[in-house]
């Protein structure tokens with residue numbers, strides 16, 4: 001709302017200045033006098049008005065969409081977001097073709113040394129795992145909307161780290177804590193492969209099962225927990241947010257990490273292009289793989305509920 005008292009004062013000041021500048025001509029002065037009195041008539045009531053109450057300009061918070069927990073306990077896994085890796089070593093999308101079959105995770109393109117954050121409150125431990133190089137596993141209980149009354153758990157597997165900041169024994173960790181840094185350890189060492197975080201997420205029925213999860217092979221007994229999780233993910237997030245991927249978001253007990261983070265974590269940082277030209281050339285934007293009416297997958301924020 002315009003502050004009418006201030007506007008009135010400003011108009012009056014202008015008139016006084018005009019009068020001072022035109023004193024040489026009596027005729028002009030007379031005309032200006034008339035103008036001034038007309039203006040005064042208009043301005044006087046405005047000036048006498050009590051100061052109008054300033055309307056609050058703070059916009060009301062948009063209603064929380066059903067797929068956006070009011071206080072999400074999960075965190076995005078990087079402070080700076082550069083999308084997905086796509087270089088001579090291959091594409092980093094979930095289920096992208098690989099010599100051994102399909103890609104089990106998502107490769108988050110990032111500068112070597114970029115800080116890696118714990119996705120959730122739970123337990124973490126470090127390890128060395130051949131082709132995956134330096135790894136950190138983080139196990140957490142899923143939010144109720146995704147884990148149900150069963151208390152399903154997620155195991156996050158971070159690979160190819162440079163530095164590691166957690167011990168080799170299970171240790172309590174909080175969402176957003178530093179796990180280590182992005183690197184090129186394991187089979188990401190070659191010059192054709194740009195630095196990235198290889199992240200996998202597996203769903204298990206309990207904390208114990210999640211902690212025993214090795215992130216390899218097939219585990220038939222995990223199917224029930226995974227089925228329940230995907231039912232909840234679909235109902236509580238993917239469907240209402242109209243979220244789709246150009247590939248499936250499930251492979252047995254594995255979920256597409258980006259889909260899970262969009263549904264469970266605080267909004268991610270805005271996608272930016274790396275300053276390093278070689279890294280920039282290896283970038284795929286999230287919106288080239290994912291479509292969503294409920295999320296801006298590149299910019300980060302959750303959007304108001306789409307109309308059906």
Ligand SMILES: [Zn+2]
Nearest residue numbers: 105106107198
């Ligand atoms: Zn990968």
